[in-house]
Amino acid sequence: MARLELRNITRRFGEFVAVDDVSLTIESGEFFTLLGPSGCGKTTILRMIAGFDLPDAGQVLLDGRDLADTPPENRSIHTVFQNFALFPHMTVAQNIAFPLKMARRPEAEMRSMLHDALEQVHLADKANAYPHELSGGQKQRVALARGLVNRPHLLLLDEPLGALDAKLREEMQVDLIDLQRDVGITFVFVTHAQVEALALSHRIAVMNAGRIMQMDEPARLYSSPRNRFVADFIGNINQLNAQVVEAAHGHLRLSVAELGEIIAPPLPGAAAGDQGVYAIRPEQVRIGVHDEVSELKNHFDGEVHSLLFQGDVSVYKVGLANGAMIEALLPNSASGRAQLFEVGDAVKLGWRHDAGMFLRE
């Protein structure tokens, strides 16, 4: 069990600042995710934790010990690589036993650890197969077993699900959660897929341009993004340019050009005159033709612009009077629900006054 701490890490490549003064602490046994678009610095951080790259400034500490002078092979940190990087000339068993051999474990101990690892990823029957004889999911499990077998303090996972197809990816997500809970090893997961991050992690650091934009639990990240980037990156969200008209105790009164007023939840420090965006999730928007929508504090007239039937839900795009397009997600729980509105229908759009949020620029 180990606690990883990054202290004011900065890494530059020439003029380009890949990682800009990043500090974070990953607790023992945590499933921590670095999430962000490509080029945001998440992989650079991973490489610095593994030891393949060194920070220009700042420290990487494992259980309080600075790792600056420890080369990758001497760090008790193993990595599951993006394309698995299995040794093609070794069998599954030889691949998994590799870190044990390097650690010079005694023969008997090595055999039992290998056996346990093979059982853990359900590959006992493939022990003598070569990587090219395995499916994508099996390769993934070999890579995981190889990373975990020598019980590292930390397991780094570099987009390990990226090479799998959608169905398999979902299965592997469940397997990963189970595996992490069973072995109790700290996982640091790197991905650009927000769905994966939300499903797997205890905590997520959302990164952009070398900086951490927000670090939080998945549910809080989704419900209370702290800035436009996070709001936009995590899930879908509607955004309307807005200005604060009144910052009252229990709510904010916003004005949206050519549309009218919106009542939003309060934001600490917001004052009348602040410019920003009002953001609301599609599943919080209701559509109707009757008065039930009109009774909501925030409601507007609109016209159905497009409709995407997705089976479990239907996604409506509704045009508002000011030209803005609002996305609404309606579950198809009642039969025939998807046919409720057609393209071109005049509808009412509304949401509760405590839904959505105001985000300053």
Add this chain to the structure above:
Amino acid sequence: MNKDHKSSRAVRLGKWLVSGPPFVYLLWFFVLPSLIMVLASFRYPGEFGGLAPLAASDPNTLQGVTLETYQFFFSDFIYSYVFLKSFLVALATTLICLLMAYPLALLIARSPKKRRDLMVLLVILPFASNFLIRVYAWMIILGPQAAFSQTINGLLAALGVAPVHLLFSPFAVLVGMVYVHLPFMVLPLYTNLEKHDPALLDAAQDLGANAWHRFWRVTFPLSLPGIFSGSALVFIPVLGMFAIPDILGGTGDMLIGNLIKEQFLSTRDWPFGSTLSIMLTLAVLLIVWITARLGGRGRHYA
């Protein structure tokens, strides 16, 4: 159905048009001469070269078909000795080439992509000048008046050792062999090493392997197919080489190639020359077979 039939016939015709000319060429200029050689090895030599007639008017002259050349080959130990010596020279050349080529190939393979092409070009640059000229150049370099020989002998004299004659020695033959065949080892090795996924070395290091283990457990085993093809490309031509021992070797440094050449050009014993050639071909085929079997183990990940 009819259309399919027609198109498959067109495809077959196309295949014949493409593979036909080289096929006919090899049949006429390789298979046929080889058969003639096999037949010649069972004949008697003619009085002034060539072959003795199958049926001569004079019953006292040598004629007809015989196994004599093969008996002759196995009766005198000297021929087996020349074969053995040639094998050892070929083996030594292959090993020296491998030791010299491996670091070079690795260096090229791990250089930035832009510089690699230039380095490969430099490796094959010697082919731009004539093979014989390059070998004759070594006569000058190794000659007793050359700075190289003088330096070596100067050092030996300082140590109180008698001076050595570098040219016309097994040493000179080996130097020439290695020099000429080195690119044939570098190129297949480079082609193999360049294909290695660098992520494998990262993975090995990440899992606890130091530089020594990364090389011997990942790079080296993955390069075996390259080692085998490079070795075959060096070993086989060296085994039959006659020009280099002719130019750089002394009178006692006769290899199979020289022996065969002598049978045809000096001794004018075509049947025995043919026999030696056949033995050499069989030996090469045996080596190719062994190499293919050893190299076959690595085929699936090459």
